[in-house]
Amino acid sequence: MSTPVLEVRNLVTELPIRAGVLRREVGRVQAVSDVSFDLMPNETLGVVGESGCGKTTLGRSLLRLIEPTSGSVRLGDVEITTADRKSMIGIRSRLQMVFQDPYASLNPRIPVRDIIAEPMRIHGVSKDEAAERVADLLRRVGLLPEHGNRYPHEFSGGQRQRIGIARSLALRPRIIILDEPVSALDVSIQAQVLNLLAEIQDEFQLSYVFIAHDLSVVRHTSDRVAVMYLGKIVEIGIRDEIYDTPAHPYTHSLLSAVPVADPRRERSRQRIILQGDVPSPANPPAGCRFHTRCPIAQDRCRTDAPELRTVVSGQQVACHFPLEPGQTLVDISSR
Numbered sequence: 001m002s003t004p005v006l007e008v009r010n011l012v013t014e015l016p017i018r019a020g021v022l023r024r025e026v027g028r029v030q031a032v033s034d035v036s037f038d039l040m041p042n043e044t045l046g047v048v049g050e051s052g053c054g055k056t057t058l059g060r061s062l063l064r065l066i067e068p069t070s071g072s073v074r075l076g077d078v079e080i081t082t083a084d085r086k087s088m089i090g091i092r093s094r095l096q097m098v099f100q101d102p103y104a105s106l107n108p109r110i111p112v113r114d115i116i117a118e119p120m121r122i123h124g125v126s127k128d129e130a131a132e133r134v135a136d137l138l139r140r141v142g143l144l145p146e147h148g149n150r151y152p153h154e155f156s157g158g159q160r161q162r163i164g165i166a167r168s169l170a171l172r173p174r175i176i177i178l179d180e181p182v183s184a185l186d187v188s189i190q191a192q193v194l195n196l197l198a199e200i201q202d203e204f205q206l207s208y209v210f211i212a213h214d215l216s217v218v219r220h221t222s223d224r225v226a227v228m229y230l231g232k233i234v235e236i237g238i239r240d241e242i243y244d245t246p247a248h249p250y251t252h253s254l255l256s257a258v259p260v261a262d263p264r265r266e267r268s269r270q271r272i273i274l275q276g277d278v279p280s281p282a283n284p285p286a287g288c289r290f291h292t293r294c295p296i297a298q299d300r301c302r303t304d305a306p307e308l309r310t311v312v313s314g315q316q317v318a319c320h321f322p323l324e325p326g327q328t329l330v331d332i333s334s335r
């Protein structure tokens with residue numbers, strides 16, 4: 001049994017709520033609420049959920065681009081949440097991030113070779129070695145070494161994301177947090193970038209946390225999947241178990257919107273439309289946070305918050321009344 005490369009335990013990240021002209025803090029919202037998971041070597045963990053569920057805040061909290069409020073994130077024997085500035089420089093060489101918007105994340109005034117070389121400069125890599133490594137990295141992501149002389153605006157969205165990937169590889173990390181890495185790209189370009197990510201994962205023995213709202217992309221890329229709702233992981237498990245036998249009603253409703261390739265199963269697919277809006281994370285419902293929209297909620301759901309526990313099909317689910325394999329939400333709610 002291999003050791004996790006990243007261990008996240010009871011992670012909580014609160015964000016300030018600001019109001020007024022002076023943007024005074026008027027409260028706090030728990031964007032990430034008691035999240036725990038392991039990331040294994042060479043594994044891709046997909047993190048999915050609706051917009052505002054906390055998945056991007058989770059990704060940023062792992063790297064302390066947003067400071068977590070409590071909990072633990074361990075990278076090997078290093079505790080990230082309490083690491084000092086100097087240790088964080090070392091941590092960031094092993095744990096990197098690729099952002100959704102490749103244009104906003106690349107400094108427009110700096111040529112691409114310096115963007116990619118910057119992390120190496122911080123880590124004391126010599127100029128000559130950095131230049132050589134930048135040329136190699138540009139080739140590796142499908143660009144040319146001479147592209148290093150150009151500026152970000154001279155590239156297409158797909159090329160800019162390749163530059164972001166090259167920069168993330170500059171220090172040969174073990175883990176990359178991919179925050180919606182293809183959602184800003186045309187569908188035709190998405191497949192190319194996803195293939196590149198798969199190739200470099202094998203070549204550099206990387207582990208990925210793949211944050212996305214597109215469930216088809218996550219199915220294609222991930223070994224395991226975590227489903228988030230209002231800051232919490234409500235279901236986590238092996239990809240095929242999650243997609244074939246979702247046990248949490250929320251996962252079931254999310255997946256019911258995804259077309260399936262098998263024409264027979266596609267014909268029988270029943271779309272579940274959830275009623276109501278996602279409640280405000282600033283004021284989450286008591287008990288199960290999903291109870292205000294859950295078609296099978298019962299009295300207990302309104303008072304008792306369910307813990308993650310392992311169910312028949314193998315995944316961990318936070319639900320008092322998880323679906324059994326083969327059971328559908330439509331069957332239960334129409335009883």
Ligand code: SF4
Nearest residue numbers: 288291294301319320
């Ligand atoms: Fe629905 Fe209750 Fe399960 Fe929450 S605990 S998902 S409200 S059945």
